Amino acid sequence: MKFIYPAVFRKKEDGGYHAFFPDLEYCEASGDTLDDAIDNANEAARNWLTVELEEDDPLLPYVSDHEDIEVEEGDIIRNISVNIRFYEGWDE
Numbered sequence: 001m002k003f004i005y006p007a008v009f010r011k012k013e014d015g016g017y018h019a020f021f022p023d024l025e026y027c028e029a030s031g032d033t034l035d036d037a038i039d040n041a042n043e044a045a046r047n048w049l050t051v052e053l054e055e056d057d058p059l060l061p062y063v064s065d066h067e068d069i070e071v072e073e074g075d076i077i078r079n080i081s082v083n084i085r086f087y088e089g090w091d092e
Contacts, residue, residue: 009076
C-alpha cells in the first residue's frame, strides 16, 4: 500500500537539513544534505506508519494540502512516498 505525506525540509545553521511531517506527530528526520534528509525522512515516515498500522485500531491522519502548511522562508516541501507491503496474516 502506498502512503504519501508532505514533509517540510528546513536548512539548519550547520548546513544540514531538518525535516518534519506536519501530519505525522513527532515524525522527524535530519541529514547532512537535502538528499540525506529526504532518505532519512522516508525511513522515519515508514517507521511511523508501520508502528501505527500495528495498532489494534490504527488511525492514519489526513494529508495536508501544501497551501495549508505553515512554512518559513527557505523551507522546502516535498511529498514523501512510502510503500508498505502487507503480508498474509499481517493483521493477526
